[in-house]
Amino acid sequence: MIKITDLEKYYRTEEVETIALNKLSMNVNTGEFVAIMGPSGCGKSTLLNILGMLDDPDGGSYVFNDVEVAHFNERKRADLRKHNIGFVFQSFNLIDELTVFENVELPLIYTGVPSSERVKRVEEVLDKMQIMHRRNHYPQQLSGGQQQRVAIARAVVNKPKLILADEPTGNLDSSNGNEVMELLTDLNEQGTTIIMVTHSEHDARYSHRIIRLLDGQTVVENIMI
Ligand code: ADP
Numbered sequence: 001m002i003k004i005t006d007l008e009k010y011y012r013t014e015e016v017e018t019i020a021l022n023k024l025s026m027n028v029n030t031g032e033f034v035a036i037m038g039p040s041g042c043g044k045s046t047l048l049n050i051l052g053m054l055d056d057p058d059g060g061s062y063v064f065n066d067v068e069v070a071h072f073n074e075r076k077r078a079d080l081r082k083h084n085i086g087f088v089f090q091s092f093n094l095i096d097e098l099t100v101f102e103n104v105e106l107p108l109i110y111t112g113v114p115s116s117e118r119v120k121r122v123e124e125v126l127d128k129m130q131i132m133h134r135r136n137h138y139p140q141q142l143s144g145g146q147q148q149r150v151a152i153a154r155a156v157v158n159k160p161k162l163i164l165a166d167e168p169t170g171n172l173d174s175s176n177g178n179e180v181m182e183l184l185t186d187l188n189e190q191g192t193t194i195i196m197v198t199h200s201e202h203d204a205r206y207s208h209r210i211i212r213l214l215d216g217q218t219v220v221e222n223i224m225i
């Protein structure tokens with residue numbers, strides 16, 4: 001699904017240039033569940049932003065489902081992104097002014113799904129995430145674990161092939177964290193490819209494989225037993 005070769009990303013300010021990704025290479029197969037780990041500042045967020053087509057690289061190649069996307073403009077990236085990729089963040093990133101139902105409905109509005117179909121799809125996914133009873137609540141009225149379940153519902157409602165998760169349990173206690181990891185595992189077993197950035201060795205054990213980064217490069221792509 002993903003083939004990245006010699007990826008480069010620089011951040012330039014007036015004084016300094018930071019090399020965030022230094023000819024990084026990695027592959028992810030369809031159906032895999034991969035954890036990305038490494039110390040703070042090693043380039044994990046930068047890599048996730050590029051994988052998610054939120055940002056573009058300064059050099060190298062990013063082939064997504066056989067298409068070279070490294071030089072796609074923002075419009076083409078957005079189009080691929082909204083049809084193929086779901087995002088789960090550490091801080092949930094729900095919209096406070098919208099209800100649970102409306103938050104989850106949003107990606108379907110962006111992709112032009114008709115209203116009656118939207119209701120069906122949102123209800124289906126809220127049911128699956130066991131959060132249906134909170135459909136008319138606002139994010140601030142929910143616990144962290146519930147908010148993350150809503151965020152996962154929003155990430156999967158468009159049936160994306162790939163889910164990118166950035167520290168998905170970072171703001172949760174261990175019981176809610178494990179629940180979120182179980183949900184991600186279920187989605188993976190149903191065929192969704194998952195790439196997750198994590199600091200937690202515990203969470204990484206839910207994955208098939210850990211890719212370790214250091215100073216903007218891949219240091220190990222080890223297969224887990
Ligand atoms: P981001 O992934 O958003 O870029 P960072 O990697 O910069 O976040 O992490 C922010 C800080 O929090 C770092 O100092 C990192 O080591 C620390 N941190 C985050 N999660 C954990 C964790 N589970 N255990 C230990 N340190 C953590």
Ligand code: ADP
Pocket residue numbers: 011012018019020038039040041042043044045046047
């Ligand atoms: P991680 O997620 O592993 O903590 P990042 O991808 O956030 O790492 O950062 C990689 C490097 O790029 C770090 O040295 C960081 O300070 C730098 N960096 C990240 N974002 C920016 C930015 N917007 N401007 C300047 N430097 C940045």
